[in-house]
Amino acid sequence: MADGHRAAYVAFDRFPSTKGSAVHIRHMAAELFDRYGGGLLCVLGGGGLPTYQREGDVEIVRFDAVVPNWLDRAEAFSAWVADRLAAHRDTLEVCHVRDPWGALPALSLGSRLVYEANGLPSIELPYTWPLAAPSTLAKIADLERECLLKADAVVVPSQVIARAVTARGVAAERVHLVPNGADPVPADVPRPPDAPGRYLIYVGALQPWQGIDVLLRAFARLADLSDLSLVICSSVVPSRSRALRRLAERLGLAGRVLWQHTLPHAEVAAWLAHAELSVAPLTASPRNLDQGCSPIKVWESMAAGTAVVASDLPVIREVLGEHGRLVPPDRPAELARAVRVLLEYPDLCADLGRQAREHVENGYTWTHARTRLAAVYHGLDLR
Numbered sequence: 001m002a003d004g005h006r007a008a009y010v011a012f013d014r015f016p017s018t019k020g021s022a023v024h025i026r027h028m029a030a031e032l033f034d035r036y037g038g039g040l041l042c043v044l045g046g047g048g049l050p051t052y053q054r055e056g057d058v059e060i061v062r063f064d065a066v067v068p069n070w071l072d073r074a075e076a077f078s079a080w081v082a083d084r085l086a087a088h089r090d091t092l093e094v095c096h097v098r099d100p101w102g103a104l105p106a107l108s109l110g111s112r113l114v115y116e117a118n119g120l121p122s123i124e125l126p127y128t129w130p131l132a133a134p135s136t137l138a139k140i141a142d143l144e145r146e147c148l149l150k151a152d153a154v155v156v157p158s159q160v161i162a163r164a165v166t167a168r169g170v171a172a173e174r175v176h177l178v179p180n181g182a183d184p185v186p187a188d189v190p191r192p193p194d195a196p197g198r199y200l201i202y203v204g205a206l207q208p209w210q211g212i213d214v215l216l217r218a219f220a221r222l223a224d225l226s227d228l229s230l231v232i233c234s235s236v237v238p239s240r241s242r243a244l245r246r247l248a249e250r251l252g253l254a255g256r257v258l259w260q261h262t263l264p265h266a267e268v269a270a271w272l273a274h275a276e277l278s279v280a281p282l283t284a285s286p287r288n289l290d291q292g293c294s295p296i297k298v299w300e301s302m303a304a305g306t307a308v309v310a311s312d313l314p315v316i317r318e319v320l321g322e323h324g325r326l327v328p329p330d331r332p333a334e335l336a337r338a339v340r341v342l343l344e345y346p347d348l349c350a351d352l353g354r355q356a357r358e359h360v361e362n363g364y365t366w367t368h369a370r371t372r373l374a375a376v377y378h379g380l381d382l383r
Contacts, residue, residue: 008096082105
């Protein structure tokens, strides 16, 4: 491994992957490395990914140790990052991180720190580790606060999480809004060969807070639309969908739901572009209310020119605004009604899709996101 990098990007996430976080990392890290002439990318590995690779001036190193306990793994990752950053102690100017596990070793080096708060582990952890003790969550919250307060700049994708960050004591002038984005899908993108005639689409992981169970119950209320299918493009492996598949069977939907798993990102764009509607049924949970992120699934649906029906949550209002249809969260009947109305008025549906696409093109592509992030780095360089 070469030394002497001026910049490092650290994420406790697998990269690359089919998840939206990987799309975000790809664009944000590219802006960092373009500005500082390359750099070091420290991420999670596994799944056959190499532990080391070099792409031009960028070195990618992956942590692939098998540590079953999530918190133990996070701590092991942090120690591993510290070792990797140590070789660049004399040259490292900026370290861009997404969590405390990357922030702690970066702070020990004294380089400028950009903390990208896409999610707060103290809020997210109960969903991935339900047995986490309240005392453990409190300690993680303290760790988050320490890292956020010591960061030179905090980047957030939404005003909702900006408020969560400032509530933890971060000065408002150090918080920078960089919403997620999406690249417009070409109008002539081919229809997926195995796509059903008419279909609704959901894109994303299958976490409880994403409301796929609500979507399935809503779709069951559309049983009279016998030519309509539901496509679920999941970023996780098939085994993670078993409970939801059983629910679909109990609801009599087994033959009307098409499950697609870990599709390449380019293929997902085609599925979105040819859908009647895209649905984002996020639940009214702390994960979505207290630290609302900037759902890439919604941005990419808009960029495909596909009308969106989504839960009426503060962060969704921030992203979708008047360019889609908002429904009360956790209410299958309301969701089904909104879908039915849009399907009955195809001209209105098409207009919403066009408006959404124009909204993205006019200010929320990944190029726009990178420009906003570049301004954050520029501010650091002027200090």
